[in-house]
Amino acid sequence: MPKINEPISFLRGPAMKNRFMLAPLTNCQSNVDGILSEEEYHWLTMRAKGGFGLVMTCATHVQAVGQGFPGQLGIYSDSHIAGLSKLACGINQEGSVSILQLHHAGKKTEARLVGEIPVSPSGDPKSGARALSYQEVLLLIEDFVEGAVRAEKAGFHGVELHGAHGYMICQFLSGETNLRNDEFGGSFRNRTRLLFQIIDGIRARCSDNFIIGVRLSPEGVVKLEDAVALAQQLMMEEKIDFLDMSLWDVFKEPLEEVFQGRTLMSYFTSLDRKHVSLGVAGKIRTPAEVEAVMRENVDWAMLGRAAILHHDFPNRYFQEEEFSPVKNPVTREYLQSEGVSKKFITYLESWPGFVAD
Numbered sequence: 001m002p003k004i005n006e007p008i009s010f011l012r013g014p015a016m017k018n019r020f021m022l023a024p025l026t027n028c029q030s031n032v033d034g035i036l037s038e039e040e041y042h043w044l045t046m047r048a049k050g051g052f053g054l055v056m057t058c059a060t061h062v063q064a065v066g067q068g069f070p071g072q073l074g075i076y077s078d079s080h081i082a083g084l085s086k087l088a089c090g091i092n093q094e095g096s097v098s099i100l101q102l103h104h105a106g107k108k109t110e111a112r113l114v115g116e117i118p119v120s121p122s123g124d125p126k127s128g129a130r131a132l133s134y135q136e137v138l139l140l141i142e143d144f145v146e147g148a149v150r151a152e153k154a155g156f157h158g159v160e161l162h163g164a165h166g167y168m169i170c171q172f173l174s175g176e177t178n179l180r181n182d183e184f185g186g187s188f189r190n191r192t193r194l195l196f197q198i199i200d201g202i203r204a205r206c207s208d209n210f211i212i213g214v215r216l217s218p219e220g221v222v223k224l225e226d227a228v229a230l231a232q233q234l235m236m237e238e239k240i241d242f243l244d245m246s247l248w249d250v251f252k253e254p255l256e257e258v259f260q261g262r263t264l265m266s267y268f269t270s271l272d273r274k275h276v277s278l279g280v281a282g283k284i285r286t287p288a289e290v291e292a293v294m295r296e297n298v299d300w301a302m303l304g305r306a307a308i309l310h311h312d313f314p315n316r317y318f319q320e321e322e323f324s325p326v327k328n329p330v331t332r333e334y335l336q337s338e339g340v341s342k343k344f345i346t347y348l349e350s351w352p353g354f355v356a357d
Contacts, residue, residue: 004294004301005318008053010241011275013157013211016053016097016300020290020314021244023281023304024056024101024160024215026069027344034061034074036083039341041090046339047307048094051314053300055096057087059103059162062147063140065114066168068105071343075100075147081154088155099213100151101160102144106168107177121172122179137184140168141194145201148210158211161198164246166221169195173230174221188226192233199239215244218264219255228267235276243268244302247282250293269297286325287317308348311338329356 002008002019009015022044029040040058048055060073067074074080084100091098107120107129119136120129132140148159163169171177172194178185184193195214202212214234218227234240245268253260259267265280281302284293293301306313309326316323326334332355335345349355 002294002299004290008277008299010211010277011238012209012241014097017095018051018053018314018318019279019294019300020052020317021054021279021300021302022047022052022056022307023302024058024162025304025308026072026347027058027341028069028071028347029341029343030071030073032071034064034067034072034076034080036073036080036087037071039343040073041083041087043339043341043344044087045090045094046311048091048096050307050310050312051318052096052303052307053314054099055091056099056160057101059101059167060147061103061105062143063104065116065119066104066106066109067114068103068109068167070113075102075150076143078150081150084151084154084156088151092155092157097158097211098156099158099160099211100147100154100156101162101215102147102151103162104140104144104168106171108167120168121177121185124177131180134182134184137194141197141201144198145205148202148212149205152206152210158213158241159202160213160215160244161195162215163195164215164217169198170217170221173226175223177221188229192230195230203239211242212240213242213244214240215246217246217248218267219248224254224256224259224264224267228271231268232271235271235273235278238274238276240276242277242279242299243273245278245280247280250280250282250284250289250296252282263296265293265296265298287323290317305354308335308340309338328354330354331356 004019007015060075061067088098107124107127109118118129123131218224254264277299279300285306
C-alpha cells in the first residue's frame with residue numbers, strides 16, 4: 001500500500017512530492033469578470049507553501065454562461081491568462097503540481113448571474129434552462145478544450161474535468177437530465193461521448209506531458225453502475241492521468257440497497273486502474289482518517305474542509321507527531337489567519353456549524 005509521504009508519478013507531467021491533494025473548493029473570491037483576485041492567489045499559494053503535493057483551483061468556467069456562483073474564476077477568455085499565469089507560477093515554485101479545474105454549471109446556474117437563459121443537454125422546465133443545439137454542443141466541447149489550452153499557456157501542469165455533482169458534464173452523463181436524441185444522448189455510450197471528445201481534444205491540442213484528471217460523483221445524478229463502468233473505461237484507455245472520486249463520505253456504503261454491504265469507495269479501488277491513479281474526497285479531516293483511507297489502496301487523498309482549517313495540514317502531519325486538527329466551529333479571525341478572505345468566509349457561513357456565531 002502506498003504511504004501518504006511517498007511521491008507519486010503520473011503517466012504524464014511532474015510527480016507529486018507526496019499524496020496530499022487540495023480539493024477544488026468553491027470560494028467566491030475572484031473578480032466579477034472571472035479574473036484572478038489577490039485573495040484567491042493568496043488562498044491557493046498558501047496551500048502550496050503548506051506542503052500539498054498537488055494544488056487544484058476552484059471550478060473555473062469555460063463559458064461565460066457556464067458560471068455557477070458569484071466570484072468564480074474564469075478561463076473563457078484570453079483576458080484571464082495573465083492572472084492564471086501568476087497563480088500557476090506561485091504554485092509551481094513551491095514544488096506543488098498545479099491543476100486547473102475546468103467547469104460549466106449548465107442548468108445549475110441562474111439567469112440573473114449569467115445574464116441569459118441557462119443551458120443544459122435538454123430543456124429543463126424546473127430550472128428554466130434551454131436545450132443546447134447540436135452546434136452548441138460542439139462549441140461546448142471546443143471551449144473545454146480551449147480552456148485546457150489556455151491553462152497550459154498559463155503554466156499549469158494540467159487540468160481536471162469537473163464531471164461531478166450535477167454540473168454540465170454530469171448532466172450529459174445522466175439519463176435523467178440528458179434526453180437528447182442525437183449522438184450525444186440516448187445510450188450511456190452516447191451520453192459519455194461529450195466527455196471523451198473533450199479528452200481527445202485536449203490530448204490533440206496540448207503537449208504530450210500535460211496532465212488530465214476527471215472528477216466523478218457516483219450517486220445522485222449518475223447511477224453507481226454507470227459511474228463504475230465509466231471509471232473503468234477511463235482507466236483502461238489511459239488517456240487521463242488520474243481519476244478523482246468525490247464521494248461526500250469516503251467510508252459510507254452506497255445508497256442503492258443492491259450495492260450495500262461494502263463501501264462505496266471499494267467499487268472503485270477494486271477496478272483495474274492500469275497506470276491511471278485513483279484518489280478520493282469526502283470527510284477526510286484527521287490524520288487517522290488520512291491513514292485509514294490510504295489503507296484502502298487509493299493512490300492519494302484529497303482534502304477540502306481540512307485544508308480550509310489548516311493551510312499546512314501536510315507539513316504539520318509530517319512534522320508533528322501528535323498533530324490534532326482544530327474542530328468546527330472556528331472564528332472568522334481564525335479563518336483569516338489561514339488565508340481565507342472575507343468573501344470566502346461569507347460563503348462558509350452557509351455551511352452549518354463551520355463558522356462560529
